[in-house]
Amino acid sequence: MQKTIPWFFSMHGGHSKEFCDHAESNIEDIILRAIELNMPVYGFSEHAPRKHDAYLYPEEIELQKTPQDLINSFYTYCDTLDKLQEKYASQITLLKGLEIEVVPPDDYVSFNQQLIKEGRIEYVVGSVHWVNNYMTDFSSETFYKAVEAHHGLENLIIAYYQTLKEMLISIKPDIVAHFDLITCFLKPEEVPEYSSKLVKVIEETLEEVKKNNCILELNTSGLRKPIQRIFPDTFIIQKSAELEIPFTFADDSHNIQQVGYQLEKARKLLLNQGITHIIRLNKTQQKIIREKISLI
Numbered sequence: 436m437q438k439t440i441p442w443f444f445s446m447h448g449g450h451s452k453e454f455c456d457h458a459e460s461n462i463e464d465i466i467l468r469a470i471e472l473n474m475p476v477y478g479f480s481e482h483a484p485r486k487h488d489a490y491l492y493p494e495e496i497e498l499q500k501t502p503q504d505l506i507n508s509f510y511t512y513c514d515t516l517d518k519l520q521e522k523y524a525s526q527i528t529l530l531k532g533l534e535i536e537v538v539p540p541d542d543y544v545s546f547n548q549q550l551i552k553e554g555r556i557e558y559v560v561g562s563v564h565w566v567n568n569y570m571t572d573f574s575s576e577t578f579y580k581a582v583e584a585h586h587g588l589e590n591l592i593i594a595y596y597q598t599l600k601e602m603l604i605s606i607k608p609d610i611v612a613h614f615d616l617i618t619c620f621l622k623p624e625e626v627p628e629y630s631s632k633l634v635k636v637i638e639e640t641l642e643e644v645k646k647n648n649c650i651l652e653l654n655t656s657g658l659r660k661p662i663q664r665i666f667p668d669t670f671i672i673q674k675s676a677e678l679e680i681p682f683t684f685a686d687d688s689h690n691i692q693q694v695g696y697q698l699e700k701a702r703k704l705l706l707n708q709g710i711t712h713i714i715r716l717n718k719t720q721q722k723i724i725r726e727k728i729s730l731i
């Protein structure tokens with residue numbers, strides 16, 4: 436049997452067809468793929484349900500889903516994963532996470548806290564996909580609508596980081612998802628230079644990552660998007676390293692082909708920046724622990 440590689444894991448992904456309408460594989464097939472790849476731990480972080488029609492994803496609208504359907508599906512996700520954790524316990528450790536949303540802006544905190552508690556969620560991945568009620572990462576079209584509504588790209592990016600910063604303070608997620616996701620629909624040459632305003636808001640956001648004891652993920656899904664790189668970029672990785680913020684890995688898989696996607700590239704990227712260790716979440720006696728894993 437092949438040996439497990441300690442750093443070959445993902446803490447954000449495992450989105451499955453049963454619980455996410457833009458995912459393509461069954462949850463059990465994703466688990467079997469992670470086992471086949473000899474992953475020691477795999478973290479599932481299904482998208483949180485949303486409680487108002489205004490925040491349904493486009494494919495959910497097409498399928499005429501209601502917020503109540505999403506909430507029901509969330510509880511089924513939790514139960515299903517509990518059973519699958521048991522079924523595959525001798526082969527892989529499966530963690531039950533949740534990728535939260537920051538909508539509705541005025542009461543997402545209590546809503547997410549309720550989901551975390553009632554679903555007995557083991558760890559939280561904090562994401563910002565919506566900025567001031569504009570969805571920013573669904574399509575190029577929705578992204579540019581958000582740019583227009585914010586009167587320009589730099590304003591939107593600043594608003595994105597402000598939303599992220601507020602989420603970090605109020606939710607204190609274990610993991611901060613795709614830190615510079617707001618660039619996902621830009622081609623590499625369209626990314627604006629780091630102005631002093633941008634650097635300031637990024638530094639303030641990273642300080643909250645540090646203060647709230649969060650882990651920053653290297654998310655390889657950016658390689659599948661127009662930006663063509665891992666999130667976050669090297670400037671942000673360097674700034675995070677200066678603050679001694681720990682990193683982890685995320686394949687953001689939505690099908691079996693994406694399980695473990697380009698993690699070797701993420702490892703090399705960190706090593707090239709002089710970072711030799713990452714954090715892996717794991718579980719002992721039903722408690723989530725943080726393990727420091729060498730990349731070498």
Ligand SMILES: [Zn+2]
Nearest residue numbers: 450457482689
């Ligand atoms: Zn998704």
Ligand SMILES: [Zn+2]
Nearest residue numbers: 534562612613
């Ligand atoms: Zn996400």
